[in-house]
Amino acid sequence: MKKIQPTILNKLEKIEIRSPESEIEMCGYFYFRWLILRREFSENIESSKDNFEDQSFHVIAIYKNKVLGVGRIHSLNKHESQIRYMAVDSKICKKGIGTKILIKLINKAKSEGKHKVVLHSRENAINFYIKNGFTQVKKTHKIFNSIQHYLMEKAI
Numbered sequence: 290m291k292k293i294q295p296t297i298l299n300k301l302e303k304i305e306i307r308s309p310e311s312e313i314e315m316c317g318y319f320y321f322r323w324l325i326l327r328r329e330f331s332e333n334i335e336s337s338k339d340n341f342e343d344q345s346f347h348v349i350a351i352y353k354n355k356v357l358g359v360g361r362i363h364s365l366n367k368h369e370s371q372i373r374y375m376a377v378d379s380k381i382c383k384k385g386i387g388t389k390i391l392i393k394l395i396n397k398a399k400s401e402g403k404h405k406v407v408l409h410s411r412e413n414a415i416n417f418y419i420k421n422g423f424t425q426v427k428k429t430h431k432i433f434n435s436i437q438h439y440l441m442e443k444a445i
């Protein structure tokens with residue numbers, strides 16, 4: 290992990306990792322997801338949503354009303370859940386926030402009695418998931434004809 294300056298460390302400790310608790314936080318959550326994962330492909334924030342939003346468990350990393358990270362999980366079947374839309378503010382990347390969000394999502398799946406979590410990782414995030422105990426299964430789809438994804442899984 291990178292060396293962290295004391296001021297950033299103070300801030301990192303105060304970042305809350307939890308579900309959005311209001312309409313405003315939910316808007317901030319979707320805006321942040323779009324900003325990090327979709328802005329280069331679409332001006333429409335709705336482009337960063339799918340049909341599973343209502344049945345998903347959403348997590349934000351938030352500090353002083355500012356969203357700094359997001360992630361989501363939904364049930365696929367009795368045994369498996371799928372994580373989607375993981376993103377952390379580039380200013381605080383590689384300081385453990387992504388892992389904290391991931392743990393919260395995995396704990397949700399565990400609490401529902403699931404045995405496996407799957408996700409489709411962007412090529413540049415594969416090592417993040419490997420460091421968090423996922424196994425790379427196979428190359429899957431490309432989004433917007435450019436970003437290659439890989440199926441990853443983890444027994445829980």
Ligand SMILES: CC(C)(COP(=O)(O)OP(=O)(O)OC[C@H]1O[C@@H](n2cnc3c(N)ncnc32)[C@H](O)[C@@H]1OP(=O)(O)O)[C@@H](O)C(=O)NCCC(=O)NCCS
Nearest residue numbers: 290376377382383384385386387388410411413414416417
């Ligand atoms: C991928 C992402 C969510 C990781 O969040 P993060 O807060 O930086 O992750 P962490 O700090 O918890 O990292 C945990 C470990 O994975 C490593 N890691 C994190 N991101 C990595 C990356 N993109 N490539 C390689 N290793 C990475 C960290 O160095 C750390 O390793 P260490 O414990 O040996 O120091 C974040 O980098 C991000 O938002 N990337 C852009 C959007 C994206 O690609 N999202 C994934 C969509 S599938």
